[in-house]
Structures are given as C-alpha cells and as structure tokens.
Amino acid sequence: xxxxxxxxxxxxxxxxxxxxxxxNFSDSVNNLQWFHQNPxxxxxxxxxxxxxxxxxxxxxxTTVATERYSLLYISSSQTTDSGVxxxxxxxxxxxxxFGTGTRLQVFP
Amino acid sequence: EPEVTxxxxxxxxxxxxxxxxxxxxxxxxxxxxWYRQILGQKVEFLVSFYNNEISEKSEIFDDQFSVERPDGxxxxxxxxxxxxxxxxxxxxxxxxxxxxxxxxxxxxxTVV
Numbered sequence: 663x664x665x666x667x668x669x670x671x672x673x674x675x676x677x678x679x680x681x682x683x684x685x686n687f688s689d690s691v692n693n694l695q696w697f698h699q700n701p702x703x704x705x706x707x708x709x710x711x712x713x714x715x716x717x718x719x720x721x722x723x724t725t726v727a728t729e730r731y732s733l734l735y736i737s738s739s740q741t742t743d744s745g746v747x748x749x750x751x752x753x754x755x756x757x758x759x760f761g762t763g764t765r766l767q768v769f770p
Numbered sequence: 771e772p773e774v775t776x777x778x779x780x781x782x783x784x785x786x787x788x789x790x791x792x793x794x795x796x797x798x799x800x801x802x803x804w805y806r807q808i809l810g811q812k813v814e815f816l817v818s819f820y821n822n823e824i825s826e827k828s829e830i831f832d833d834q835f836s837v838e839r840p841d842g843x844x845x846x847x848x849x850x851x852x853x854x855x856x857x858x859x860x861x862x863x864x865x866x867x868x869x870x871x872x873x874x875x876x877x878x879x880t881v882v
Contacts, residue, residue, distance in 0.1 A: 693870075702875075703807075703859055703875075705813070705861060705873040707870065710869070710870035756818050756820070757818055758805075759815065760805075760814070
C-alpha cells in the first residue's frame, strides 16, 4: 500500500515564526487532505488538496502530485496552532492513509 | 455547517463487554468510515461502508468488529468482546463521492 511520511516529526516554534511541514507519499493519489488534531483530539480539516495550491488565512498548502509531496505552510504562528498535523492520502482504494504526523508546539 | 457527530464522547468498559459506538454522518454523504487512533500513534483505517455494505476492511477489523447502518441516519461500530488493546480514540468519517472526508469529534474508548 501507499506509504506516507511526514517531516519533521517534532517542531518547536516561538510565536510569530513561520514553518513548513512536509508530506511525502510513495504512489499517485486521488485525494490528499491536511488535518490539525487539537489538544482535545479532534481532527480539524485544513485543506483538501490533491494538487495545486490553496490558502486559508495564515495557512497555505501546495501539492505537487507528479513529485509525490505536499507542503503545509504556517505563517506568523500562534499558540493555538499547537497540536499534531496529519497528512492523509487516498490511492486507488477508498480510504485515507494517514502519515505519522508532525507535532507542533508554539510558545509565547 | 453540517458536521459528523459521534456519541458517546468517552466510554469506559470492562474487558469482555460489548460496546456500540454511534455516529451520525453528514446527511447527503454516501461513504462512511471508521478509523481508530491508539494514544500517541497515527490514525488507522478500520472499515469503509457504501451502499449498505462493507466496501473494504483492514486487518484490525476482525470478527469482533461489525458495522451497521440501522436507519437512514445512524452508523454504528460494535465491538463484541472488548480487549485491553481496543482502548483508543475511534473516529467516524463521511464524505460525498470523490470529495473531502469529514471526521467526527471521536469517541475515546477505555477498556479496563
């Protein structure tokens, strides 16, 4: 099956800093989503981005499907951005395969 | 905004007991899923459900697990005889055809 790797595994930032999270996948995909898991465990949809670039406020994402990677950019980070960020992909089967996540901690 | 709702938010059960986790997917969605996340680990696929039948299941989804859509709105996951290793967060998800999947807030299952 498709392998999904995320980097870095852990990231510690000071408030106001920018960051880039990466998601690599091993095969072509039909769907790619980014999620933020908040401290209460909820999975919050950030982007549905099988290809191209999208922006939502301080967050943006780019997926280069032909090169099998996606990037999530967080600008001017805030303490509320803390949590785990997951990339999940769907290949030829009808299910999302999650990466291992990037744990982000933002300190004031 | 429509959302996927799960109940209960937290359940504690004794080993060997049956549990039923409940989900109300988004109303016009056709595809339904259960995932689980053991504490500190990644989210794992359990089962997908479409057109009133299982379309795919993982190795985790053994004979102790079953899913049902008993009426037009609910989607349930039953674990017949819980084990300690079933302790996890269970997520329900739904989506329309070839579109973004939306997840419920999760049910934290603790088996003691």
